[in-house]
Amino acid sequence: MSVTPALDLRGIGKSFGPVKVLDDVSFSAYPGEITALVGDNGAGKSTLVNCIGGVHPPDSGEYRFEGRRVRVHSPRDASLLGIEIVHQDLALCENLDIVQNLFLGREQRNGLTLDEDMMEEIARTTLSGLAVRTLGSARRPISTLSGGQRQIVAIARAVLLDNKVVILDEPTAALGIAQSQQILEVVRRLADKGLAVVLISHNINDVFAVSDRIAALYLGRMVAQVRTADVTHRQVVELITRGTGGEVGLRR
Amino acid sequence: MMKAGPSQEDVRRHNLGTLLRFVHLRGPASRATLAESLGLNRSTIMALTTDLTAAGLVREELPRGPGRRAGRPSLVVRPESTRxxxxxxxxxxxxxxxxxxxxxxxxxxxxxxxxxxxxxxxxxxxxxxxxxxxxxxxxxxxxxxxxxxxxxxxxxxxxxxxxxxxxxxxxxxxxxxxxxxxxxxxxxxxxxxxxxxLGALAEHERGAGVSCDNLIYLHGDVGVGGGIIAHGRLLGGDEGYGGEIGHMIINPGGRLCACGAKGCLEAEVGERALLHHAGREEDPGQAGRDAVRDIVVSADAGDIVSREALHRVGSWLGLGVANLVNVFNPGMIVFGGTLRDIYLGAAAPIRSVLANGALASSREKVKLRTAALRDDxxxxxxxxxxxxxVLADPVQVLARLRAPEDTPV
Structure with a gap:
């Protein structure tokens, strides 16, 4: 049984002028699974995400989405395919409430006016689908929410419309332990609902807690894509720091 | 007495139970959905809901909310939660x-x-x-x-x-x-x-393992308990004592367990072991769920003693999980109680030991999850x-329970 990856990149290369950032990178993300993207600072994680999201189209290589070859040259292309990126800064509007933020730029209309009831109903269903009860009213302004609550709103925004791939950039980085744990459980639930989730994280323990696969970047090259069930903590640390670990990674 | 097969009465009782169970577990459903999901025709569904309504177990109402479709709306059957x-x-x-x-x-x-x-x-x-x-x-x-x-x-x-x-x-x-x-x-x-x-049953019917028929639930409190769901049923063993995963011996000659043996999973990963490794067992105010959570918080904040304690406990827990994976080939392992916090705080050592200790074929697909029902x-x-x-025989059971108050004085 082989499942078609939702996202399948092959031989991706990217340079900024003379600076070569990604070299022959292959990367896949599967529906229903969390693929953790790990690597040291400067390994190319953000550039790879920007290639996927159409911010920086790759110079070379093949981009496949659900088995079809596609061209992604702008964030809009990625968004139309159903790829959503939750950046570390979350990009939420402080002065608007939860519902308004969820539907920002894609408000539901009822003839000439906005369909507020419909939007609130969808917002509620989405949040309860993530088993989130801690937000209180869906009409609370973002400025009154904690860091973890904001992260949940950003994630809910990513899954509101029928997205296929959600990429989360360090979702637990700025949070306390209780909120981090809750976010990890929410992220796990996203994948269990059938989405392909890509999780960028520096926290190896978080990666082991929720991921199904681990993709390790080292100096712009993909040194390993392995099942989390097959590797140990030490191997992953070695992949990140040396590009090789046990029997996986770069051949020396 | 020989029985040729289920009587009409048996079939009806079974169908009543099945319908009630469906709305009990999956929530309110329209008659049309019920007919489709239960494989019964709509007139049977109507007869069954009429009986259940008369018994005061369900009520029917018009659907609300968005998503109206054309035509006469199908009535929604709701469980009588407050009655x-x-x-x-x-x-x-x-x-x-x-x-x-x-x-x-x-x-x-x-x-x-x-x-x-x-x-x-x-x-x-x-x-x-x-x-x-x-x-x-x-x-x-x-x-x-x-x-x-x-x-x-x-x-x-x-x-x-x-x-x-x-x-x-x-x-x-x-x-x-x-x-x-x-x-x-x-x-x-x-x-x-x-x-x-009970935790295993709950997570199987309403929690993380709803679609998983082979599930193991591990519960951490002072001790460590377990529940094994195999083929959708709780494995009780000969007399109902089955599933005592906490007393699986993982470290012969290890820490003394409250049961008298040495090196039980409970002795190596229970509350006492974690507090001991973290150097906190002497503190009288430190016990219970909050004490365990405090250690996970300290470890996250960088306290090396707490991190080491979590790492040791996580490694033993990984060994226990590896054994369970090899013996039962579960589709999912759910960590609840204090083990939820320990799993999230020590996933790296747990899964590292699992990767080395469990058979490749069994460990590849096993899902490790935290309890969706949290502390409940x-x-x-x-x-x-x-x-x-009441789900096995709804109308009879309710009639019997209501009988005393209906009797004229």
Whole structure:
């Protein structure tokens, strides 16, 4: 049984002028699974995400989405395919409430006016689908929410419309332990609902807690894509720091 | 007497139970959805819902909310959550909880309290009875209690609900279920079950493992309990003591367990072991769930002693999980109670040991999840257990329970 990856990149290369950032990178993300993207600072994680999201189209290589070859040259292309990126800064509007933020730029209309009831109903269903009860009213302004609550709103925004791939950039980085744990459980639930989730994280323990696969970047090259069930903590640390670990990674 | 096959009455009882079970577990559903999901024709569904409505178990109403389709709307069948309820009890080493849970699994009301570790069993019984009575008083006048069950951290004999062994909570020779039933005087028996077995049931029916028929639930409190769901059913063993994963010996000659053996999983990953490794066992104020969570918080903040403690406990837990994966080939392992915090805080050592210790074919697909019902696993499991009788034969059971008050004086 082989499942078609939702996202399948092959031989991706990217340079900024003379600076070569990604070299022959292959990367896949599967529906229903969390693929953790790990690597040291400067390994190319953000550039790879920007290639996927159409911010920086790759110079070379093949981009496949659900088995079809596609061209992604702008964030809009990625968004139309159903790829959503939750950046570390979350990009939420402080002065608007939860519902308004969820539907920002894609408000539901009822003839000439906005369909507020419909939007609130969808917002509620989405949040309860993530088993989130801690937000209180869906009409609370973002400025009154904690860091973890904001992260949940950003994630809910990513899954509101029928997205296929959600990429989360360090979702637990700025949070306390209780909120981090809750976010990890929410992220796990996203994948269990059938989405392909890509999780960028520096926290190896978080990666082991929720991921199904681990993709390790080292100096712009993909040194390993392995099942989390097959590797140990030490191997992953070695992949990140040396590009090789046990029997996986770069051949020396 | 020989029976040729199920009688018409048996079939009807079975269908009533199936329909009620569907709306109990999956929530309100339209007649059309029920017909499709249960594979019965619409007139049968109508007859069944009429019977259940007459018995006061469900009610039918017009659908609400968006998503209206063309044509005459199909009526939505809802469980009568406030009129039909059970009492669920959770007895923990440090705390207790009683809840009134409505048909459909809604926790309508609850009472919780703390328990001192070596208090008298009679005192425990009194607080449980007081909690339950205050919940019953708050119920609607026409509401009926259809069952009651207790989750208890110990081994319980299935034949008579006798608590055989509770190393962390000794109740002597108290027959908890019988005593509760007598003191409550509702005319219903009170079942007693192992808490982690109930947790397994709860996560299987309402939690992380809804679609998984081969599941293992691991529950951390002072000790470590377990419940094994195989082919959709709880594995009880010959007398109902099965699933004592906490007493699987993983470190021969290791730490002494409350059961008398050495190196049980519970002895190596239970609360006492974690507090010991973290150098906190001498502190009298440090015990229970909060103490375990404090260590996970300290580890996250960078405290090296706590990190080392979590790492050691995580490695032993990984070894236990590897054994379970090899023996049972579960589709999912769910970590609940304090083990949720330990799993999230020590996933790296747990999964590293699992990668080395479990067979590749068995470990590849196993899903490791935290309890979706959070701290309510035992309580929800007790409620599901208490609902079992009414779900098996809805109309008869309700008729019997309502009978006394219908009799003219």
């Amino acid at each position: 039909v309820y059970v009492l669920a009890f959770e007895v923990g080493v440090d705390r207790f909880a009683v809840a009134r849970v409505g048909l459909g699994g809604v926790v309508l009301d609850r009472r919780e309290g703390v328990r001192t570790r070596d208090s008298d069993p009679a005192e425990l019984l009194s607080v449980l009875v007081a909690g339950a009575r205050s919940l019953i008083r708050k119920a609607d006048g026409d509401a009926v209690c259809v069952g009651a069950a207790v989750g208890f951290p110990g081994t319980v004999r299935r034949a008579d609900d006798m608590i055989m062994f509770g190393p962390n909570l000794d109740v002597g020779d108290l027959r908890l279920g019988d005593a509760l039933s007598r003191r409550l005087g509702l005319g219903i028996p009170v079942s007693v079950c192992n808490d982690a077995n 696993t035992t309580l929800v499991g007790a409620a599901e257990f208490a609902f079992a009788e």
